[in-house]
Amino acid sequence: MTDKIPDDLGHAIANEKASLLPDRYYIMLRPSDEDKFHVTLYDTTDLDPDEYGFPHAAEIIIQGFLAMLEEDPETLFAYGAASLEFNKFKLATLEEEGLPIQGVEDNIIRVNFEQEQ
Numbered sequence: 001m002t003d004k005i006p007d008d009l010g011h012a013i014a015n016e017k018a019s020l021l022p023d024r025y026y027i028m029l030r031p032s033d034e035d036k037f038h039v040t041l042y043d044t045t046d047l048d049p050d051e052y053g054f055p056h057a058a059e060i061i062i063q064g065f066l067a068m069l070e071e072d073p074e075t076l077f078a079y080g081a082a083s084l085e086f087n088k089f090k091l092a093t094l095e096e097e098g099l100p101i102q103g104v105e106d107n108i109i110r111v112n113f114e115q116e117q
Contacts, residue, residue, distance in 0.1 A: 013040060020044050025058050027065065039069065 016028060026042040054060070068076050090095050094100070 009038070016040065017042065022046075025062055028064065039066070041066070 012030065016026075020026060020042055021043045023046075024042075024044050026044070028040040028042070030038045030040070036044055041062060043059070045056065045059075047059075049055050065076075
């Protein structure tokens with residue numbers, strides 16, 4: 001039996017779906033309580049499996065991410081923390097050497113809805 005989606009979550013999903021572009025996979029992580037979040041995935045690709053019945057590699061990666069998130073979140077968290085620390089080190093090293101640092105800070109495109117983009 002499937003749980004009913006709460007109205008507030010249903011509205012959030014409807015709003016998210018309205019803003020999605022075609023031909024993409026989306027992983028939405030929405031913070032809730034401290035150190036907790038909701039995960040919603042969207043597939044707007046309309047891709048068929050390949051001739052062997054396998055989905056696109058991106059879908060397989062998403063399934064792997066979800067499995068790891070569900071079965072071993074501590075390792076996934078540790079990878080994220082290590083990546084953040086490595087990026088700090090890399091940024092400091094590039095600055096020290098006077099090398100370009102564009103795009104090194106992190107892999108997240110940050111959007112601030114309070115400021116004009």
